[in-house]
Amino acid sequence: MTSLLLRNGLVIDTVPAPTVLGRADVLIEDDRIAAVGPGLPAPPGTDVIDATGRIVIPGFVDTHRHTWQAGIRAILPDSTLPAYVGRVLRELAPRYRPDDVYTGTLAGSLECLDSGITTLIDWSHIQLGPGHTDAGIAALRASGIRAVFAYCYGTDDDLVALAAETARVRREYFDTPGVTVTMSMAAAGPEIAGEERALIEWRLARDLAMPVTAHMGGHGAESAARGLAFLDANGLMSHPTMYVHANHYTGEALKRIAAHGGTVSVAPGIEDALDIGPPPTGRAREAGVPTGLGADTVASGPGDMFSVMRAAYFLERGRPDGAGLGFTAADALRMATIEGAEVAGLADVTGSLTPGKQADVLVLRTDTLGVAAAHDPIAAVVLAADTRNVDTVLVGGRVLKRGGALRGHDIPSLLASLADSAGRLAAA
Structure with a gap:
């Protein structure tokens, strides 16, 4: 010992x-x-x-981050969600090679550790092929961080292939219990990729004993209501689900999420900066929903939990008519630690x-x-x-940083690789 x-x-x-x-x-x-x-x-x-x-x-718990985007940091400031989708997901993402995924994910994970984030939910929607998946998982493991690899199949619209590839990844990489990196289903449906895909994703997550994390509630009030009604009508709300960007849910909807054991991840800085909607921090917690914090994307915002906690604190306390003045610094710290762990399904671990x-x-x-x-x-x-x-x-129990310096990694070499990757990805 x-x-x-x-x-x-x-x-x-x-x-x-x-x-x-x-x-x-x-x-x-x-x-x-x-x-x-x-x-x-x-x-x-x-x-x-x-x-x-x-x-x-x-240690801090980041409940929502697209870690692969470390190589496109600050590429899209002063923007909006539609512009992010167009620039990052439609233009830049297809340029990623497996090497870019590895470098970005490793750099992003080490950025987390360097700033005190010890647990990360990596919402990885850069699955352009098995090589990209292999690279992302390898980078998380190499970093030493505690992570949930939230797998979002993204090659095409073939739902049979989605099910087969997700099952393969689960079987080949995550059948060993007690490992530091585990897996969840990053669902693209029902609000982004449609209801048919959502049925496959939730049912597959149930069959493979994985929780779900989905971007739901951040695409307008009508979309939020319709998506939640779909899950409810199909008996899917009872499956462990994290709702990312729950900005447009009503108080009643948030109570339904709480009653079904759901959780919420708030990315306060990004949600406000990209005009997704006012962060639901206080409203979700008041409804009884465990609520964690996430940096989301460094393409448009900061990547450290100190910045995220402060964004949550000031935006919540600045709600109209003093509605958020009961939110305290202790609440922000709780969201960044034990409440975030609960959202991640890891409250008994960290x-x-x-x-x-x-x-x-x-x-x-x-x-x-x-x-x-x-x-x-x-x-x-x-x-x-x-x-x-x-x-x-x-x-x-492993010391990954001591005396202000990360241990066990050649940081200068990694930064050089990241610069090379970033230059190629952003080239016109």
């Missing part, structure tokens, strides 16, 4: 709500959290990390410092001018910290 002790950090846990536990130690044995408390004894041979003057929190869970942990510096002298540690994380404060990152 290997052991690691984070000594004397200012510990913030998230269950049942974000709470400052004070100065304490976190003992990790193999891949799990063994104990949290002051003055813990260090077993012989323990690797001790001095966290004095640091904040120790669970999202808090509960002993027995996987040791997905962050150590944040406080000796920077932007964070120093902060009186409320939770507010310091949500409103003041940024990627420069991420000192140490652990996933499953």
Whole structure:
């Protein structure tokens, strides 16, 4: 057994709500959290990390990201959703080779880890062929991040091929339990690719024992109502489903989602910037729907959870007539950790410092001018910290970043490959 002790950090846990536990130690044995408390004894041979003057929190959970898009960062600012579909999905995506998918997904995953995101739902709709799929999965595994590979078949409209290829990917890559990268169904129906495809996707997800994540609720009120009614009429709402961009659901619709065990992923910055609609952060949570945060796309927005938490915080508190003023910094941190883990279907695995869970942990510096002298540690994380404060990152007890530097990867070489890929993809 290997052991690691984070000594004397200012510990913030998230269950049942974000709470400052004070100065304490976190003992990790193999891949799990063994104990949290002051003055813990260090077993012989323990690797001790001095966290004095640091904040120790669970790793962040990004519930929705198109990770392959790291090579087209900031290519489409000041835009709209239709422009994103045209430029990114119709023009740029077909140019991707498997090598581009690997490089973009690896760079995007390491960007997550570098900024404190330890769990990622990778909504991967760049499946132009088996080689692209292989590359995306290989990159997630190589990065070391905890990930859900959300597979969206995208070669053609052949629904028989969709079912066969999805089953193949599930069988060949994800039949082994207990792995760090798992699989879900990224459904393109019913609002984007139609109801016939949606029937295949949900039923296949049921047969293959996978949850579903779908872009639903973000295409206008009529589309949102029609899509939800379709799922309900076909008995599909009871299957574990994450609704991404649930902006146009009514309060009643959100309550129906909650009653069926559904969850919501909000990408507050992207939803507001691309004019998808006001983020449903507070409305979804008030309806009883577990709600997580996502960066979505770095083509049009930032990729770190600090930016996403702040977007959620300010946009929710800025709702008309003070409707969102009850939303707190602690709520934003909860969404970025344990609530996000619940949305991802991983609340029993990650999202808090509960002993027995996987040791997905962050150590944040406080000796920077932007964070120093902060009186409320939770507010310091949500409103003041940024990627420069991420000192140490652990996933499953493995130290993937320490002393402010990622470990185990040739970052200069990766950046050179990413630059080459980006130049080719964006060439006129």
